[in-house]
Amino acid sequence: MAIARGYAATDASQPLTPFTFERRAPNADDVVISIEYCGVCHSDIHQARNEWGFSKYPMVPGHEIVGTVSAVGSSVTKFKVGDKVGVGCFVDSCVGCATRDLDNEQYMPGLVQTYNDVEADGKTPTHGGYSDSIVVKEGYVLSIPDNLPLDAAAPLLCAGITLYSPLRHWNAGPGKKVAIVGMGGLGHMGVKLGAAMGADVTVLSQTLSKKEDGLKLGAREYYATSDAETFAKLAGTFDLIICTVGVAIDWNAYLGLLKVNGSMVLVGVPEHAVPVHAFSLIPGRRSLSGSMIGSIKETQEMLDFCGEHGIVSEIEKIDIQNINDAFERVVKSDVRYRFVIDMASLKA
Amino acid sequence: MAIARGYAATDASQPLTPFTFERRAPNADDVVISIEYCGVCHSDIHQARNEWGFSKYPMVPGHEIVGTVSAVGSSVTKFKVGDKVGVGCFVDSCVGCATRDLDNEQYMPGLVQTYNDVEADGKTPTHGGYSDSIVVKEGYVLSIPDNLPLDAAAPLLCAGITLYSPLRHWNAGPGKKVAIVGMGGLGHMGVKLGAAMGADVTVLSQTLSKKEDGLKLGAREYYATSDAETFAKLAGTFDLIICTVGVAIDWNAYLGLLKVNGSMVLVGVPEHAVPVHAFSLIPGRRSLSGSMIGSIKETQEMLDFCGEHGIVSEIEKIDIQNINDAFERVVKSDVRYRFVIDMASLKA
Numbered sequence: 224m225a226i227a228r229g230y231a232a233t234d235a236s237q238p239l240t241p242f243t244f245e246r247r248a249p250n251a252d253d254v255v256i257s258i259e260y261c262g263v264c265h266s267d268i269h270q271a272r273n274e275w276g277f278s279k280y281p282m283v284p285g286h287e288i289v290g291t292v293s294a295v296g297s298s299v300t301k302f303k304v305g306d307k308v309g310v311g312c313f314v315d316s317c318v319g320c321a322t323r324d325l326d327n328e329q330y331m332p333g334l335v336q337t338y339n340d341v342e343a344d345g346k347t348p349t350h351g352g353y354s355d356s357i358v359v360k361e362g363y364v365l366s367i368p369d370n371l372p373l374d375a376a377a378p379l380l381c382a383g384i385t386l387y388s389p390l391r392h393w394n395a396g397p398g399k400k401v402a403i404v405g406m407g408g409l410g411h412m413g414v415k416l417g418a419a420m421g422a423d424v425t426v427l428s429q430t431l432s433k434k435e436d437g438l439k440l441g442a443r444e445y446y447a448t449s450d451a452e453t454f455a456k457l458a459g460t461f462d463l464i465i466c467t468v469g470v471a472i473d474w475n476a477y478l479g480l481l482k483v484n485g486s487m488v489l490v491g492v493p494e495h496a497v498p499v500h501a502f503s504l505i506p507g508r509r510s511l512s513g514s515m516i517g518s519i520k521e522t523q524e525m526l527d528f529c530g531e532h533g534i535v536s537e538i539e540k541i542d543i544q545n546i547n548d549a550f551e552r553v554v555k556s557d558v559r560y561r562f563v564i565d566m567a568s569l570k571a
Numbered sequence: 572m573a574i575a576r577g578y579a580a581t582d583a584s585q586p587l588t589p590f591t592f593e594r595r596a597p598n599a600d601d602v603v604i605s606i607e608y609c610g611v612c613h614s615d616i617h618q619a620r621n622e623w624g625f626s627k628y629p630m631v632p633g634h635e636i637v638g639t640v641s642a643v644g645s646s647v648t649k650f651k652v653g654d655k656v657g658v659g660c661f662v663d664s665c666v667g668c669a670t671r672d673l674d675n676e677q678y679m680p681g682l683v684q685t686y687n688d689v690e691a692d693g694k695t696p697t698h699g700g701y702s703d704s705i706v707v708k709e710g711y712v713l714s715i716p717d718n719l720p721l722d723a724a725a726p727l728l729c730a731g732i733t734l735y736s737p738l739r740h741w742n743a744g745p746g747k748k749v750a751i752v753g754m755g756g757l758g759h760m761g762v763k764l765g766a767a768m769g770a771d772v773t774v775l776s777q778t779l780s781k782k783e784d785g786l787k788l789g790a791r792e793y794y795a796t797s798d799a800e801t802f803a804k805l806a807g808t809f810d811l812i813i814c815t816v817g818v819a820i821d822w823n824a825y826l827g828l829l830k831v832n833g834s835m836v837l838v839g840v841p842e843h844a845v846p847v848h849a850f851s852l853i854p855g856r857r858s859l860s861g862s863m864i865g866s867i868k869e870t871q872e873m874l875d876f877c878g879e880h881g882i883v884s885e886i887e888k889i890d891i892q893n894i895n896d897a898f899e900r901v902v903k904s905d906v907r908y909r910f911v912i913d914m915a916s917l918k919a
Binding site: 324330331392475483484486489491495496497498499500501503504505510512513514 | 846856
């Protein structure tokens with residue numbers, strides 16, 4: 224056992240506060256990570272505040288974790304002390320599954336989430352990256368390419384893979400017109416990744432306030448969805464639309480922007496159901512789909528791709544003492560484009 | 572010009588009545604067809620009654636047309652007098668298109684529907700198969716395999732291709748579990764076609780009243796959706812669900828029956844939008860899609876497939892004088908499984 228320090232939510236209505244807890248002694252297949260940075264994902268807020276209804280307290284959020292290996296178990300072969308590594312949204316998978324499917328493990332029952340979950344033993348709570356250390360099975364630890372700055376690489380572990388996986392699955396690349404709906408923590412990664420894959424990327428954002436950024440990050444076009452003209456002008460334009468916004472918008476209007484055989488993929492989760500008309504799907508053999516993070520294999524592939532293309536997130540670095548303010552600013556979309564906690568501040 | 576006799580809707584609220592009109596003299600690329608049978612599709616009723624809001628009167632419905640070639644234009648090479656042929660939902664396509672896409676012509680602008688539309692000249696009304704003859708461009712005429720009874724083959728032209736196309740597009744075949752929602756004119760064709768493709772077909776119908784038929788036609792399993800147990804038992808079961816029902820049902824419940832990466836495809840059109848929750852799509856990378864008939868190329872492929880496998884529709888043959896009663900029975904789902912008008916009755 225080792226003592227870890229972090230910040231935890233103690234119930235749905237209270238701010239996060241300093242919290243001390245135990246991390247297990249490493250098993251033979253475990254990697255001990257000294258956490259240097261952790262990204263702040265909107266889902267951290269949903270879960271800290273029990274907005275999805277299944278929160279357990281105390282809860283140490285954080286699933287965009289990067290740091291340095293400080294110890295390894297006796298059977299670990301992929302990592303050694305000093306390696307730069309990351310941990311994403313889950314730390315075990317296919318627990319109790321009859322058949323493991325490592326290409327789709329994120330969709331299998333038996334996924335163990337990095338926090339607000341219990342380990343494979345069914346009882347030990349998992350705690351996330353708003354803390355100074357974590358102990359994770361070797362198979363769920365990712366290598367961070369040397370050339371990427373560690374702080375700005377942290378958001379790749381959730382925001383990055385959340386966009387990379389659908390872009391790959393729906394074949395974004397040269398000759399494909401891809402729209403990214405929403406220009407936030409997820410959306411700006413979609414622009415960078417889609418452009419690096421060679422796709423022709425358009426941003427569809429409520430306003431043009433981030434247009435300059437969008438074009439700089441790789442978008443060829445940028446439209447305001449508050450302008451009704453946008454929907455008339457872009458009808459039938461896109462092979463793929465990835466919708467990153469977590470509020471209810473009229474999906475039918477966006478489905479009308481797809482080409483024949485086009486797909487719109489949801490990665491943001493509005494609280495309520497959205498009415499969909501069959502006539503939005505049938506006349507062009509269009510699809511409305513969903514996608515959720517990616518497998519460990521695909522996450523490593525994404526990190527390697529980001530290493531080759533020099534892709535990281537645009538971040539604002541904060542001390543952990545400011546996490547509650549940061550939560551408020553995320554809720555107001557007042558961040559360009561991802562907060563990352565500098566864990567050195569824990570020692571302050 | 573030639574005089575044709577048929578039955579027409581004269582406005583949204585009146586029964587169909589006898590109607591005499593002109594068919595054009597054949598152009599060089601036209602085929603003249605003496606109509607022997609025409610299937611009765613639910614969309615004939617929607618359009619005769621202006622339930623989709625774009626009906627033009629007088630209207631001769633019918634797009635499940637089979638008959639015999641009675642004359643051909645001078646440049647026609649694919650057909651000769653006496654051939655058994657069919658005409659489906661459209662008689663021209665890609666009118667005014669910059670780029671024709673013959674694999675997806677049914678989804679392109681410029682489709683000319685078999686009735687309730689205007690020809691490529693932008694003014695001549697099209698009239699359908701509730702009549703004794705039709706003149707159609709060679710490229711939109713299908714060959715009916717010799718071994719199929721002509722009357723029961725008629726519904727293949729719409730109901731058949733409406734199911735065949737999504738089954739093929741989403742790779743129904745050996746090792747795939749396919750559910751057909753609804754056991755009517757469309758659904759029963761899905762059972763026959765899916766089983767012939769080698770898929771493991773399950774029917775999901777409101778009740779078990781047609782279970783015996785479903786199993787006889789090729790389904791391996793048959794469940795009542797009025798039984799809530801069905802949804803618990805079949806969670807995560809299907810690669811593909813094809814929904815043929817035209818009334819609003821809870822799509823989220825059906826999406827829960829899909830495997831990871833599974834697709835639910837709508838071919839029936841409920842009048843109103845249906846609420847869809849992002850959580851029904853995201854956790855299993857599931858898709859909700861639509862599909863509409865098929866191209867001429869694919870329709871011929873379907874007919875040839877039906878010839879090889881001896882597949883036709885289950886029909887009730889009627890005289891055209893009973894068409895208004897038949898409409899009422901279709902609305903009440905009181906038909907096993909498709910009405911087909913015997914056009915010889917027109918001469919009575």
